[in-house]
Amino acid sequence: MSGIGDAFGRKFYQIKTHVGAGQKTMDSDVQYAKNKLSESYKKFKNILDVIKKLAPTVHATNLMQVEVLTSLGDCVVNTSPETKSDIDSIISTFQKIDEGVNTYETRIESDIIVPLKTYMEQFKVMEKRFEICHNRRVDMDRYHDSVLSISKKPPGKQ
Incomplete structure (x- = not known):
């Protein structure tokens, strides 16, 4: 029951200090550290969001290029077999790149994203x-x- 009383008393005193009826201790070092912590958390959160978008963006770009090249191959299929062969070669290159992107995505997840999330949990603590x-x-x-x-x-x- 004292927990509720303390919480009520604390909140009441915060209101008093806000309106100027109570004395408020200022600790500029703690406030500075709290602000720096908040800024660092925002930066790491932004970095994490950008890193999470990298692999899917590269994957989507590769798929788009394969679609374009496939459409191009369909258009030039009647012109010459050499051109079709060149386009198929380029498509296979992009498919190999996409396999590399999958490896890249798993490595980024295990080497960067998971440790960064663990590090960011410390900010919440x-x-x-x-x-x-x-x-x-x-x-x-x-x-x-009260003592005064x-x-x-x-x-x-x-």
């Missing part, structure tokens, strides 16, 4: 720790105000 730090700071300010109000009372009325 740090974010929770910053939240705990924030709650402790608010509690410290709240109890400090008690100490201002005459000794017999404390």
Whole structure:
């Protein structure tokens, strides 16, 4: 039950500090570290999103080129067998590239994406720790105000 009371007291004190009725301790080092953590997380998230799009983009590009070359081969099938042979050779090259893209995709997944996701989980842990730090700071300010109000009372009325 004290957890609810503490949470209510903490929130009430945060409102008081927001409107200027309570004292607020400023820790610029913690705030700076929290901002840097947030910026780093956003950058890594952006990198992860871009890396995830690389292999599918290359795969889609290869498929599109194979489709274009297949259509071209269908158009020139009656002109000369050499041209058809050249187009088939180019198509097989793109198909080999696509096999390489599949290998590339699995390597990127295992060598970059999975470790990066694991690394980014640490950002969430740090974010929770910053939240705990924030709650402790608010509690410290709240109890400090309580102690000050008690100490201002005459000794017999404390």
